[in-house]
Amino acid sequence: MQEGPKRVSSDGDAERPNVARLFDYYLGGAHNFAVDREFAERSIKLFAVDEVARTSRSFLRRAVRLCAASGIRQFLDLGSGIPTAGNVHEVAERVDPSCRVVYVDNEAATVAHGRAMLRGSATAAVVHADVRDPDAVLNAPETAALLDLDEPVAVVMVGILPYLSDHDRPVDVVAKYREAMAPGSHLVISHLTADLEPDLMVKVADLATVSGVTLTPRRAAEVVELFTGFDLLEPGLVPTGRWHEDGEDASSASCLSYGAVGVKQP
Template sequence: MSQQTSWIPSTVDIEKPSAARMYDYLLGGNHNFEVDRSFIEQILRVQPETRRFAIMNRAFLRRAVLFMVRQGIRQFLDLGSGIPTVGNVHEIARDVDADTRVVYVDNEHVAVAHSQLLLEGSENAVMLQADITKPGLVLNDRETQRMLDFDQPIGLLAITIGHYVLDHQDPAGVFAEYREALAPGSYLALTHLTDDFAVIKGDELTEMMSKSQNSVRARTKPEVLEFFGDFELAEPGLVTTSLWRPERTPENDDSETDGLYAGVGRKPPVG
């Protein structure tokens, strides 16, 4: 990491690895600490495909945002947005329409601090520090209400966040509350860790992550599908990240090593 650390909030725990900072490291970012890098190296020894998880996930995010923009979406709510790296939602969307509005939400202090710094002076994007498992606080926040028009379609992004919502936190209820708040014609894009495939060492990853700031819960395809409720899945449905509308046909089918399911659903008209 860069020696310039004035952006680090005093509340940051640099003794325990953070999922947001580890993801930043996997993508080649600079806002991570030795504890995060060391922890990822341990994970890579158990699950060498972990870097692929991150890269394929980031590529899906870009395709999903562009898909939504092409469907007319001009406002986004990004849950668990993480630490900004190249290719953020507002950058992707504004290549198509500069007036696109984005609310980023995270509770990781480095993610929030760096996002706020990056978005300083921006009229159409804000960073909200909040716990995404409390939808009422996120949806009713003054900044969310100022930036987003909930009478119009919104693109809800839940990229690599669902597996951090543990069973006792009622993930189905959390997702249902967000879906209910959206106008018909809105979209939900999500990715989620799975161990449906033999190559994915879900139990070991879960055990390792329990020693970080962020425990995880890998889920099966039917469990992940529940988070879409009655939303209509766009083709090709719920698949692994590299298989969701790839820009080119992969030379090899390594999709089982993606580690994450991915899908985009649309809220149907009332009635």
């Protein structure tokens, strides 16, 4: 059974829905407020947004298991949200309890939740930084304490890149992380797309706008470009529900995003 939420200061954030807490609610977590639950229930009546969240989390679990099975023992999860409901440290530590995880998020309230949950952990920490500022992420004290970037690391970017506009130059952002990664490191990406379910993608984007964020879905070729300098593992770039599918993702939500894992070339 999942533990109840630890007390953190919301600084007034409980007055409006929060993307990280919404995601937590869709996954069945307990780290959310009444305003999030009310918004989430209204959203689910419009379309199965909870299935979208579960599909994303299912891909994350499978990708982390593959990375850990390949010998990766350190993970950098960018745009992680609240580290609950089957997140990276839980999955990786089932393979090897010595796995180390650094979560990164740019929302103060989300970081506060994460730090409260991970208080006392020697193998997981949360960095308050923006994915678009790799120097701040990579030079954070928590990163330096837990990760050795001279050794292979898995950089996890599940669901975060659609929050970067074209003006943010996501290809360049990913390239900066690639430069800091040792050969043999893994890059895990899932990215929303309108290629396969365009009508449903419109609903997702509209719902995001209502909750105060803007999403930029991208085509397959644009997502592949993010893996420049990496060799894609089988089956390559495919809808997330079909990447090493295990029968969990049978709905149309599984075709709303592409997923892939790449290994940095020597």
